[in-house]
Amino acid sequence: MGCCYSDESETAEQDPDERKRLIPPPNPDSKPLNGTEWSAANVPSARTDEQALLTSILTKTAQNIIDVSAADSQGMEQHEYMDKARQYSTKLAVLSNTLPQKKAHLLSSLTSQPHQVLASDLVPYSDVQQVSKIAAYAYSAISQIKVDAKEELVVQFAIP
Amino acid sequence: MEATLEQHLDETMKNPAVVGVLVTDQQGHNLGCRGSLADEHGGVVSVLAKQAAALTRDPTDTPTVCLESDTGNILVRTHGTITVAVHKIAS
Numbered sequence: 390m391g392c393c394y395s396d397e398s399e400t401a402e403q404d405p406d407e408r409k410r411l412i413p414p415p416n417p418d419s420k421p422l423n424g425t426e427w428s429a430a431n432v433p434s435a436r437t438d439e440q441a442l443l444t445s446i447l448t449k450t451a452q453n454i455i456d457v458s459a460a461d462s463q464g465m466e467q468h469e470y471m472d473k474a475r476q477y478s479t480k481l482a483v484l485s486n487t488l489p490q491k492k493a494h495l496l497s498s499l500t501s502q503p504h505q506v507l508a509s510d511l512v513p514y515s516d517v518q519q520v521s522k523i524a525a526y527a528y529s530a531i532s533q534i535k536v537d538a539k540e541e542l543v544v545q546f547a548i549p
Numbered sequence: 550m551e552a553t554l555e556q557h558l559d560e561t562m563k564n565p566a567v568v569g570v571l572v573t574d575q576q577g578h579n580l581g582c583r584g585s586l587a588d589e590h591g592g593v594v595s596v597l598a599k600q601a602a603a604l605t606r607d608p609t610d611t612p613t614v615c616l617e618s619d620t621g622n623i624l625v626r627t628h629g630t631i632t633v634a635v636h637k638i639a640s
Contacts (some may be wrong), residue, residue: 512615512622520613520635523561524628527572530554531580531631537550 412455551581558583561635568621569636575599585636586623594634598627 569585577592614625621638
């Protein structure tokens with residue numbers, strides 16, 4: 390259905406808990422939606438066809454909406470929070486002892502006297518010029534290597 | 550056809566300070582080598598020269614890469630489509 394490895398026919402094998410709501414739907418009596426009171430008593434009076442349709446759409450939407458802010462949040466008490474934090478840090482400490490420490494691979498230091506190395510004599514410019522000349526000669530020598538076409542590459546078979 | 554190049558490499562080696570010379574193409578393929586520089590150095594030499602050339606915007610400003618050590622220097626220079634490396638020892 391658009392993504393890899395998904396199939397409409399696989400619904401039977403799915404975990405039944407997969408589609409269960411994570412947040413329990415808010416109790417409609419105790420949580421008013423957008424400040425308006427919803428109760429069954431308001432609905433039957435003064436009902437036209439249009440009104441009925443509208444109200445049915447609204448009730449359906451209200452049932453399907455998951456209001457995250459209105460859901461009851463389970464707050465943790467301070468001591469529970471501290472307990473959990475302590476538990477996790479001890480677990481981490483145990484794990485970090487067993488896991489091998491990954492050292493950052495730094496560049497090896499070549500010398501303890503960098504200023505001395507940097508201030509030492511430069512490569513002689515005559516050498517640089519010499520290499521430049523060698524490269525130029527080599528390039529002209531290479532240019533002599535070329536394709537020497539002696540025969541046709543494509544020939545026709547003699548068809549009688 | 551490669552006789553001229555081979556002769557040029559031999560002449561370069563006649564210099565007493567030169568102990569190795571290597572010529573590669575732009576892909577690091579060895580076109581000729583002598584002495585201390587061999588086939589396996591072709592890749593490194595061509596890549597060093599290419600990366601050094603990327604340091605400047607000016608295409609006519611070809612750099613010469615120098616690898617300096619206590620025993621000697623290896624100088625690498627590109628000319629056109631080939632890269633030449635020369636290993637000189639301190640004399």
